[in-house]
Amino acid sequence: MARERKNSVRQSIVETASRLFYKQGYTSTGINQIIAESGVVKSTLYTTFRSKEEILMAYLESEGAVSDKELKEATEKVNDPKEKVLAVFDYLVELVQQKEYYGCHFLNVVSEVTKEDEAIRTQIKKQKNNVRQLFRQLLQPIGKGDLTDEIYTLFEGALAGNKVHDDVFPVINAKKIAEKLLK
Amino acid sequence: MARERKNSVRQSIVETASRLFYKQGYTSTGINQIIAESGVVKSTLYTTFRSKEEILMAYLESEGAVSDKELKEATEKVNDPKEKVLAVFDYLVELVQQKEYYGCHFLNVVSEVTKEDEAIRTQIKKQKNNVRQLFRQLLQPIGKGDLTDEIYTLFEGALAGNKVHDDVFPVINAKKIAEKLLK
Amino acid sequence: MARERKNSVRQSIVETASRLFYKQGYTSTGINQIIAESGVVKSTLYTTFRSKEEILMAYLESEGAVSDKELKEATEKVNDPKEKVLAVFDYLVELVQQKEYYGCHFLNVVSEVTKEDEAIRTQIKKQKNNVRQLFRQLLQPIGKGDLTDEIYTLFEGALAGNKVHDDVFPVINAKKIAEKLLK
Amino acid sequence: MARERKNSVRQSIVETASRLFYKQGYTSTGINQIIAESGVVKSTLYTTFRSKEEILMAYLESEGAVSDKELKEATEKVNDPKEKVLAVFDYLVELVQQKEYYGCHFLNVVSEVTKEDEAIRTQIKKQKNNVRQLFRQLLQPIGKGDLTDEIYTLFEGALAGNKVHDDVFPVINAKKIAEKLLK
DNA sequence: AATGAATGAGCCTTCATTCAT
DNA sequence: GATGAATGAAGGCTCATTCAT
Numbered sequence: 102m103a104r105e106r107k108n109s110v111r112q113s114i115v116e117t118a119s120r121l122f123y124k125q126g127y128t129s130t131g132i133n134q135i136i137a138e139s140g141v142v143k144s145t146l147y148t149t150f151r152s153k154e155e156i157l158m159a160y161l162e163s164e165g166a167v168s169d170k171e172l173k174e175a176t177e178k179v180n181d182p183k184e185k186v187l188a189v190f191d192y193l194v195e196l197v198q199q200k201e202y203y204g205c206h207f208l209n210v211v212s213e214v215t216k217e218d219e220a221i222r223t224q225i226k227k228q229k230n231n232v233r234q235l236f237r238q239l240l241q242p243i244g245k246g247d248l249t250d251e252i253y254t255l256f257e258g259a260l261a262g263n264k265v266h267d268d269v270f271p272v273i274n275a276k277k278i279a280e281k282l283l284k
Numbered sequence: 285m286a287r288e289r290k291n292s293v294r295q296s297i298v299e300t301a302s303r304l305f306y307k308q309g310y311t312s313t314g315i316n317q318i319i320a321e322s323g324v325v326k327s328t329l330y331t332t333f334r335s336k337e338e339i340l341m342a343y344l345e346s347e348g349a350v351s352d353k354e355l356k357e358a359t360e361k362v363n364d365p366k367e368k369v370l371a372v373f374d375y376l377v378e379l380v381q382q383k384e385y386y387g388c389h390f391l392n393v394v395s396e397v398t399k400e401d402e403a404i405r406t407q408i409k410k411q412k413n414n415v416r417q418l419f420r421q422l423l424q425p426i427g428k429g430d431l432t433d434e435i436y437t438l439f440e441g442a443l444a445g446n447k448v449h450d451d452v453f454p455v456i457n458a459k460k461i462a463e464k465l466l467k
Numbered sequence: 468m469a470r471e472r473k474n475s476v477r478q479s480i481v482e483t484a485s486r487l488f489y490k491q492g493y494t495s496t497g498i499n500q501i502i503a504e505s506g507v508v509k510s511t512l513y514t515t516f517r518s519k520e521e522i523l524m525a526y527l528e529s530e531g532a533v534s535d536k537e538l539k540e541a542t543e544k545v546n547d548p549k550e551k552v553l554a555v556f557d558y559l560v561e562l563v564q565q566k567e568y569y570g571c572h573f574l575n576v577v578s579e580v581t582k583e584d585e586a587i588r589t590q591i592k593k594q595k596n597n598v599r600q601l602f603r604q605l606l607q608p609i610g611k612g613d614l615t616d617e618i619y620t621l622f623e624g625a626l627a628g629n630k631v632h633d634d635v636f637p638v639i640n641a642k643k644i645a646e647k648l649l650k
Numbered sequence: 651m652a653r654e655r656k657n658s659v660r661q662s663i664v665e666t667a668s669r670l671f672y673k674q675g676y677t678s679t680g681i682n683q684i685i686a687e688s689g690v691v692k693s694t695l696y697t698t699f700r701s702k703e704e705i706l707m708a709y710l711e712s713e714g715a716v717s718d719k720e721l722k723e724a725t726e727k728v729n730d731p732k733e734k735v736l737a738v739f740d741y742l743v744e745l746v747q748q749k750e751y752y753g754c755h756f757l758n759v760v761s762e763v764t765k766e767d768e769a770i771r772t773q774i775k776k777q778k779n780n781v782r783q784l785f786r787q788l789l790q791p792i793g794k795g796d797l798t799d800e801i802y803t804l805f806e807g808a809l810a811g812n813k814v815h816d817d818v819f820p821v822i823n824a825k826k827i828a829e830k831l832l833k
Numbered sequence: 834a835a836t837g838a839a840t841g842a843g844c845c846t847t848c849a850t851t852c853a854t
Numbered sequence: 855g856a857t858g859a860a861t862g863a864a865g866g867c868t869c870a871t872t873c874a875t
Contacts, residue, residue: 126396128311132849144851144857153849204395211448212387212395213309222450229448254457257448258441265394265412265440267405274437278461293838315866328839330867492762494677498870510836510872519870570761577814578753578761579675588816595814620823623814624807631760631778631806633771640803644827659859681845694860696846 111149111159113139119160123203127157127213157210158224164206165228171196172235182243183283186236186252190259190276197263197272204264208257232256248282255279294332294342296322302343306386310340310396340393341407347389348411354379355418365426366466369419369435373442373459380446380455387447391440415439431465438462477515477525479505485526489569493523493579523576524590530572531594537562538601548609549649552602552618556625556642563629563638570630574623598622614648621645660698660708662688668709672752676706676762706759707773713755714777720745721784731792732832735785735801739808739825746812746821753813757806781805797831804828 117139121130132153136143150156175192176185196202203209207225214221236256237249255275262271300322304313315336319326333339358375359368379385386392390408397404419439420432438458445454483505487496498519502509516522541558542551562568569575573591580587602622603615621641628637666688670679681702685692699705724741725734745751752758756774763770785805786798804824811820 125398126311128309128396129398131847133847142857143849144859145855147850148856203399208391208444208448209395212392213311215308215312216386216450226449250453250457251461254441254445254454254461255437256441257444257454258437258439258458261391261440261444262437265391266409267399270433271437271440274434275441278434278437278465281465282461314864316864325840326866327841327868331838331840336866491764492677494675494762495764497868499868508836510838511834513871514835569765574757574810574814575761578758579677581674581678582752582816592815616819616823617827620804620807620811620820620827622807623810623820624803624805624824627757627806627810628803631757632775633765636799637803637806640800641807644800644803644831648827648830680843682843691861692845693847693862697859697861702845 110141110145114141114146114149114156115159115163118156119163122157122160123164123206123209124201127210154218154221157221161207161210161221161224161228165224165231168206168228169231169235172232176235176239182239185239186283187276187279189236189256190272190279193256193259193263193272194269194276197260197269205260208260208264229253229257245283251282252279293324293328297324297329297332297339298342298346301339302346305340305343306347306389306392307384310393337401337404340404344390344393344404344407344411348407348414351389351411352414352418355415359418359422365422368422369466370459370462372418372439373455373462376439376442376446376455377452377459380443380452388443391443391447412436412440428466434465435462476507476511480507480512480515480522481525481529484522485529488523488526489530489572489575490567493576520584520587523587527573527576527587527590527594531590531597534572534594535597535601538598542601542605548605551605552649553642553645555602555622556638556645559622559625559629559638560635560642563626563635571626574626574630595619595623611649617648618645659690659694663690663695663698663705664708664712667705668712671706671709672713672755672758673750676759703767703770706770710756710759710770710773710777714773714780717755717777718780718784721781725784725788731788734788735832736825736828738785738805739821739828742805742808742812742821743818743825746809746818754809757809757813778802778806794832800831801828 114135118130118135121134121138132143132146135141135156136146139146141149150159172189172192175188179185179188207228210221211225216222233249233253236252237246240246240248240252255278259272259275262274263269297318301313301318304317304321315326315329318324318339319329322329324332333342355372355375358371362368362371390411393404394408399405416432416436419435420429423429423431423435438461442455442458445457446452480501484496484501487500487504498509498512501507501522502512505512507515516525538555538558541554545551545554573594576587577591582588599615599619602618603612606612606614606618621644625638625641628640629635663684667679667684670683670687681692681695684690684705685695688695690698699708721738721741724737728734728737756777759770760774765771782798782802785801786795789795789797789801804827808821808824811823812818
């Protein structure tokens with residue numbers, strides 16, 4: 102039961118922090134807001150996480166797992182190898198048009214940390230490498246493994262362009278290019 | 285001389301703030317640091333700019349002008365129409381490998397402001413539309429105007445990918461794709 | 468014309484400051500707000516008035532003149548000697564129910580200055596002594612000069628009570644007492 | 651002991667703030683002065699009180715309790731019903747001649763807040779209604795309940811008049827009137 | 834005489850974190 | 855192990871006033 106409570110505390114913190122970090126940004130979100138909205142006492146927060154940055158890490162890990170899972174599921178909905186790659190971009194088209202979409206969790210954070218925040222940058226890199234790995238796994242079977250980083254660059258272009266313009270057009274264009282590359 | 289002093293104060297603030305906003309992020313940079321490093325007294329800063337956000341706007345405008353100019357110059361170095369487009373990516377290759385490069389000024393900021401900061405978001409969008417416009421002007425003469433947003437999406441992919449990985453590979457790959465699209 | 472301009476500047480400052488001092492309080496009203504709303508340049512304000520306190524003094528003098536005049540007029544509307552005294556309270560009944568009434572100008576200010584602000588306190592005292600003098604002039608002819616300060620105390624009670632409760636009842640009760648005293 | 655410390659911090663803040671608010675006025679007293687003179691660290695002050703206004707509220711409540719108690723005690727010193735009412739004014743005579751008397755706490759504050767500061771105005775009104783209630787309780791037994799608000803208006807006139815003139819005469823005159831009314 | 838620019842001190846409030854219990 | 859209280863530094867911004875021109 103102590104274990105349960107601890108977990109629920111941890112979960113409550115991460116959930117609240119995730120929502121706030123995503124919507125307001127990491128730096129703009131204060132510890133006080135997290136404790137106020139999670140209901141967790143401040144000192145308990147600091148026995149669960151050593152620092153605000155550790156909460157950020159938990160957020161990145163948590164959202165990373167969700168992202169990995171959803172990308173994987175998107176590719177599994179179709180059977181044709183090429184279509185699997187394009188399914189990723191179809192997923193993005195849906196994703197970026199969701200009501201509570203505020204951009205890519207990882208691109209958002211990477212702009213708020215300096216080059217010195219190695220742990221965070223490494224985690225973000227790791228997450229993005231998962232995406233590259235996914236593309237590699239989809240492309241190698243059809244002999245297009247060398248397109249991996251090109252397709253991945255389109256992926257980032259879709260997300261970054263969408264963030265700036267708050268418009269789906271960069272995602273659409275990324276997909277168009279992907280189709281051409283896979284022809 | 286009064287005019288001179290005014291300009292030097294304003295300029296001193298913007299230069300200092302630009303350096304700090306770029307290296308540390310907007311939110312992580314405090315007004316106190318700006319005044320300490322610019323040597324401008326706090327109240328003078330606030331007679332020159334109404335708010336920190338106004339300094340951010342000046343920073344975006346200033347860097348936007350530089351960016352516009354450098355992109356234009358990059359395309360003017362070559363003569364072949366297709367090469368002009370690729371020259372943009374060559375410019376990026378050089379840019380992102382500079383010692384004091386910390387990512388795209390505009391993508392960095394866009395992650396730190398909420399959807400409510402309309403003035404800032406509009407300025408960033410405007411800046412990025414300048415880039416789209418540049419691509420359009422280069423592509424239309426060779427009958428490839430409909431590739432504008434695809435090339436632009438590659439541009440963003442190059443910058444965003446580079447930011448995450450601190451590596452030139454996304455820029456290289458963006459250029460590779462551009463070459464294929466222009467063939 | 469220079470004279471005219473000077474006067475209009477002075478008038479503009481006093482009018483704006485009066486409105487703001489009255490509605491927001493003296494301390495809560497900043498010089499910047501006065502210049503913003505009066506359209507007078509800051510350095511011009513400081514050539515017209517030596518300090519914020521001097522503007523306060525001008526405000527008290529200006530409102531004092533208005534108050535003297537209105538009280539006098541109120542007493543002149545009736546003929547019966549006793550009624551003249553009561554007419555002051557009838558005037559107050561109307562006054563405190565006006566839309567833009569925020570309490571007695573002078574009682575308001577007296578609470579914002581310390582005992583050290585002698586000039587201001589003296590001006591306020593002088594203004595209130597004008598009221599005492601008015602009552603004396605009305606009461607002596609009917610052989611009730613010794614009631615002067617009692618009636619005056621009712622006057623202050625009406626204003627102070629009204630300020631607290633934002634209700635006319637203290638004015639009404641002050642008048643009731645005055646009627647009894649004059650019987 | 652934790653409890654003790656909490657109380658001592660809170661108490662220390664309220665005591666210091668009370669002294670300063672009373673002597674200098676609410677607006678003219680800064681948080682920095684409160685922390686300097688109370689010895690409480692700024693962030694601790696803000697864990698004890700959410701805002702400066704909350705300290706003002708504590709001040710009003712604290713002084714309100716003192717005022718209620720002293721008025722009650724004053725009336726209990728005498729036995730004759732009518733004398734109990736007059737004892738209130740005798741109390742005021744002593745009060746306003748004290749060395750550190752700077753006017754009525756509540757009338758002072760009411761002039762520094764706008765009509766929008768409802769919580770503060772309500773507290774002040776509540777305090778003054780306690781006085782009205784006291785008068786009512788003293789007057790009803792002798793069949794003079796309908797004089798309550800007249801006597802109360804005298805009370806305010808005494809305090810307001812004293813504040814302006816820094817002289818006891820308004821209190822003396824208020825008492826004189828009260829005596830006549832009670833005859 | 835008039836002004837735009839500049840000033841230092843101060844405003845109220847929040848930051849992420851740690852401590853004693 | 856959990857917590858309420860405490861911390862020093864910093865947050866962005868405004869104050870009334872004066873200066874050089």
